[in-house]
Amino acid sequence: MNILEISDLTVRFGGLTAVNSVSLDIPSKQIVSIIGPNGAGKTTLFNAITGIYEPTSGRINFGGEEACRPFRWTTALMLALIGLTAALSLVLIVNVEPLWDAAITTNYTYQQAFLVSKAVGAVSDYFRQETGRRFVFPFLIGGLVGLAGAYAIWERTRRAPEVAARAGIARTFQNIRLFNQMTVLDNVLLGMDSQLRTRVWHAALRLPLYWRERQKSEQAAIEILRFAGLDQEAHQLAENLSYGHQRRLEIARALAMQPRLLLLDEPAAGMNPAEAQNLMKLIHDIRDRGITVLLIEHHMLVVMGISDRIAVLDHGEKIAEGTPKEVRGDPRVIEAYLGKGHEDAPAT
Amino acid sequence: MATRRTIPFHWSFLIVAALIPVIELAFPGNHHVGDLLRPIFIMAMLGLGLNILTGFTGLLNLGVAAFMAVGAYTYAILTCDIYPFRLGFWPATLVTVLVGLTVGLFLGLPTIRLRGDYLAIVTLGFGEIVEDLLKNLDTITKGTQGINPLPSPSVFGYQFRPETYQPWYYLFLGFLAVLVLLNRNLQRSRIGRAWISIREDELASSCAGINPMKMKLLAFALGAAQCSLAGALWASYLGSSGEPGNYDFQVSIIALCMVIVGGMGNIGGVLLGALVIMGFNSIVLETLTSFLKAHQLISNSNAFTSPGNWKYMLYGLALILMMRFRPEGLLPSKQVKAEFHPPEPHASPPPS
Numbered sequence: 001m002n003i004l005e006i007s008d009l010t011v012r013f014g015g016l017t018a019v020n021s022v023s024l025d026i027p028s029k030q031i032v033s034i035i036g037p038n039g040a041g042k043t044t045l046f047n048a049i050t051g052i053y054e055p056t057s058g059r060i061n062f063g064g065e066e067a068c069r070p071f072r073w074t075t076a077l078m079l080a081l082i083g084l085t086a087a088l089s090l091v092l093i094v095n096v097e098p099l100w101d102a103a104i105t106t107n108y109t110y111q112q113a114f115l116v117s118k119a120v121g122a123v124s125d126y127f128r129q130e131t132g133r134r135f136v137f138p139f140l141i142g143g144l145v146g147l148a149g150a151y152a153i154w155e156r157t158r159r160a161p162e163v164a165a166r167a168g169i170a171r172t173f174q175n176i177r178l179f180n181q182m183t184v185l186d187n188v189l190l191g192m193d194s195q196l197r198t199r200v201w202h203a204a205l206r207l208p209l210y211w212r213e214r215q216k217s218e219q220a221a222i223e224i225l226r227f228a229g230l231d232q233e234a235h236q237l238a239e240n241l242s243y244g245h246q247r248r249l250e251i252a253r254a255l256a257m258q259p260r261l262l263l264l265d266e267p268a269a270g271m272n273p274a275e276a277q278n279l280m281k282l283i284h285d286i287r288d289r290g291i292t293v294l295l296i297e298h299h300m301l302v303v304m305g306i307s308d309r310i311a312v313l314d315h316g317e318k319i320a321e322g323t324p325k326e327v328r329g330d331p332r333v334i335e336a337y338l339g340k341g342h343e344d345a346p347a348t
Numbered sequence: 349m350a351t352r353r354t355i356p357f358h359w360s361f362l363i364v365a366a367l368i369p370v371i372e373l374a375f376p377g378n379h380h381v382g383d384l385l386r387p388i389f390i391m392a393m394l395g396l397g398l399n400i401l402t403g404f405t406g407l408l409n410l411g412v413a414a415f416m417a418v419g420a421y422t423y424a425i426l427t428c429d430i431y432p433f434r435l436g437f438w439p440a441t442l443v444t445v446l447v448g449l450t451v452g453l454f455l456g457l458p459t460i461r462l463r464g465d466y467l468a469i470v471t472l473g474f475g476e477i478v479e480d481l482l483k484n485l486d487t488i489t490k491g492t493q494g495i496n497p498l499p500s501p502s503v504f505g506y507q508f509r510p511e512t513y514q515p516w517y518y519l520f521l522g523f524l525a526v527l528v529l530l531n532r533n534l535q536r537s538r539i540g541r542a543w544i545s546i547r548e549d550e551l552a553s554s555c556a557g558i559n560p561m562k563m564k565l566l567a568f569a570l571g572a573a574q575c576s577l578a579g580a581l582w583a584s585y586l587g588s589s590g591e592p593g594n595y596d597f598q599v600s601i602i603a604l605c606m607v608i609v610g611g612m613g614n615i616g617g618v619l620l621g622a623l624v625i626m627g628f629n630s631i632v633l634e635t636l637t638s639f640l641k642a643h644q645l646i647s648n649s650n651a652f653t654s655p656g657n658w659k660y661m662l663y664g665l666a667l668i669l670m671m672r673f674r675p676e677g678l679l680p681s682k683q684v685k686a687e688f689h690p691p692e693p694h695a696s697p698p699p700s
Contacts, residue, residue: 050555052551052555082457089454096485096488097485097486097487097488100487100488101487104431104432105487107432108431108432110429110430111429114432149458153460153461153561157561160554160559161551161554161555162554162555162557162558162559162560164555165554165555165556165557166557170555170556171555173552177549177551177552178549178552179544179545179548179549179552179553180548181544181548182541182544182545182548186541189538189541190538190541190542190545190553190556190558191556191557193538193541193542193556193557193558194556194557194558195557196538198537198538198539200534200539200566200570202537203533203534203537203538203539203540204530204533204534204537205530205533206533210537214537253556254556257556257557
């Protein structure tokens with residue numbers, strides 16, 4: 001069973017083709033590594049999977065469906081509401097002063113009774129004259145602009161990162177992106193937040209649901225921190241952690257999202273051999289929890305040690321794929337890393 | 349969670365503020381410190397609204413005075429008896445808050461994808477547009493005169509009078525306390541976490557499943573609602589909507605100064621910022637001016653020597669000095685403070 005199926009994916013930035021018709025199937029509950037020289041398009045591939053970049057062409061299928069917002073009846077309702085609001089607002093804005101005069105000023109004398117029915121009658125009288133100019137035209141323009149604007153925003157954010165995240169794709173970044181001013185615990189809690197049902201009013205008034213979910217999520221967060229070996233530092237600021245621990249915290253935050261697929265972008269970068277060993281163990285443990293891991297890594301010891309499968313990218317194209325053993329012996333891989341005539345290249 | 353034995357600044361501020369009129373009873377006289385504190389409470393509410401936007405979510409807003417103006421004018425239209433609505437204090441306040449919420453959404457929706465400086469420019473423009481609208485929409489807003497007189501509110505059967513200040517004082521303090529409580533609750537929930545994460549790193553936040561558009565809109569709506577509540581209370585206190593010029597760019601800047609000087613993203617900091625900036629404005633400057641005049645050190649004819657005319661330069665100077673020497677504010681949030689004073693040296697746990 002493949003959890004992620006990338007077919008013919010191309011990502012182009014102007015004239016630069018960062019990823020060129022790459023197809024890749026990620027089997028469920030395995031560790032798959034993507035390797036390749038710098039600038040091969042590995043991180044671009046990650047960004048396309050997580051919805052940060054819109055693919056120029058091709059499909060990304062996650063768990064049997066594309067990770068983008070579906071067009072439901074609630075979407076249509078929301079668009080219609082925004083359009084209607086914009087339409088009525090424009091009608092109001094265009095006519096505001098005469099409308100006020102008709103409804104309020106002429107119907108109200110100081111401290112006398114005010115009849116709502118008379119005001120409503122005056123308003124409908126006002127619109128009955130010159131209906132086209134006063135009502136229909138601004139209504140159509142406002143509705144059109146509102147509807148088109150709302151649809152454009154919705155369309156452009158269909159494949160947003162949060163959509164991929166909520167579908168079950170979590171990731172870490174090549175250059176660590178933690179919330180530095182938040183505590184370690186809060187960083188992990190944030191990963192869980194998208195699963196909570198606490199709404200503004202629950203939170204503002206501290207209704208029972210807030211307390212229940214807070215207790216539950218804090219327990220779960222501590223659990224995850226323990227798993228990542230960070231529970232001692234739960235109340236530290238993320239910024240104050242050591243580099244290796246920051247990497248682990250980023251993984252912990254991703255795990256808190258309860259993902260089905262975890263993308264790790266160079267998790268071992270800058271780690272010493274002991275830290276890299278620990279990281280390998282952590283990645284194994286994550287896989288054993290039933291989470292598929294997709295890994296970008298330059299650290300060959302890590303890659304060869306833990307990967308079930310490896311895909312090799314070069315200049316945006318996939319040049320090889322297979323088990324670590326197959327990839328290691330592939331002449332095209334050796335060429336990509338060491339160049340042609342590699343007998344002249346320095347030994348690695 | 350670890351228990352902290354110190355009372356947070358915002359609670360001690362509110363408690364001390366609640367005691368001031370009682371203490372003043374012991375010292376009868378014409379000069380009331382409590383009287384001067386009322387504008388501070390109003391500005392603190394404005395600051396709290398801005399704090400949600402700028403302090404928590406990191407959306408620089410240079411037009412909060414517009415939200416306050418919307419609140420003041422809505423409240424004035426709803427209560428003044430030259431208009432047919434003539435609502436009481438509570439319904440008018442409620443409607444005003446709802447209107448503020450909507451206006452925040454209206455400003456938030458089209459600007460949702462703007463960031464940083466661009467958003468600041470749009471909000472600056474919004475502030476100017478609202479001021480101009482209020483000036484020119486004569487039939488509704490009475491142009492530059494403002495809407496007045498407004499009836500003094502009657503709360504729970506008690507009729508407020510302009511000449512006794514204590515009821516007003518406790519009314520505003522009560523509202524401020526409620527806002528502080530609500531803001532604190534929000535800050536320590538997933539809502540506040542999401543806001544702060546957007547401020548810290550929007551991309552990472554959205555990759556963690558937070559919908560930044562939704563949370564920013566929420567921040568706009570709630571921030572604007574609080575600012576318009578401040579406006580409504582201000583109008584009820586003045587007995588007038590005030591003229592449009594009362595809600596100009598300077599008010600927005602003062603609110604921003606309060607948030608920055610006090611400590612971004614910290615509720616207690618906003619209260620302290622309001623106390624410092626407004627206290628400086630209405631207590632220190634006034635006293636200084638009258639002192640200098642009494643001793644004939646300055647003359648009325650020379651505008652350059654009056655301290656009051658220097659205040660915006662002094663605010664600017666204060667901002668520059670803050671940015672240089674204490675960018676985290678006078679009373680930074682616990683998180684920022686912890687950065688400078690780590691709680692205790694800890695042993696690195698053995699890696700699992």
